[in-house]
Amino acid sequence: MNPVRDNRYAILLRGVNVGGITVKMAELRDVLADLGLRDVRTLLASGNAVVTTDWDPAGLKERTEQALRKAFGYEAWVIVLPVYRIAELAGAVPYAGDDPAVHAYVTFSTDPAVLDELFEMGAAAGAEQVRIGPEALAWTVQKGSTLESPLSKAAAKPRYKSATTTRNLRTLHKIAAAE
Structure with missing residues (x-):
């Protein structure tokens, strides 16, 4: 594998710029750069960043969460x-x-077990969904109904906040293009 490719990570923040938690993307870039991350790019205003680092994903997650909490x-x-x-x-x-x-x-x-639970809840509610990997579940909803959808309601529960986040497919294509 290409070392540069392997060192590019997407950081997906949960719950920013909604519910009273405001994180300006310029400030997010500064916080991530101050951690020593390279080539920091933010995408959209919904808490997406792409960085280059030699840290392993677990270390990047831990350090990023600590820095965001502090900042x-x-x-x-x-x-x-x-x-x-x-x-x-x-x-x-x-x-x-x-x-x-x-x-x-x-x-x-x-946590793959969390996605298993969410999938079961969605299936019981008749949601259009498919598991696309151990770390991801794809689903659809009619426009204008996102917040009322079974998967959106389930993932919003406090017990899932530390382990989940959701992105629109268009956003994921933008993140992938940032590679």
Whole structure:
């Protein structure tokens, strides 16, 4: 594998710029750069960053969460995945990212058992969903109904906050292109 490719990571922040937690992307870039991360790029205003580092994903997750907690004063949780893995998962989503009537989402988790639980809840509610990897679950919802969808409601429960985050498929394509 290409060493540069292997050292590019996506950092997906959970719950920023919603519910009163505001993190400006310029400030996020500064916090990540101050950690010693290289080539820091933020994407959109929903808490997505792509960085280069030699740290392992677990160390990157731990250090990033600590830095975010200190800098922004909230209970920060992140998902860290290699950018190439984001691209693979986005490519595995069987739904269109540009359907004018439907949103396609991917919920990520650091705990495969959590995704198993969410999948079971979604299945019981009749959700359109598919498991695309041990760390990801793809699902769809009619536009305008995201917050009322079974998977959105389930993932919002406090017990899942530390282990999950959800992104629109279009956002994942933008992250993958940042590689």
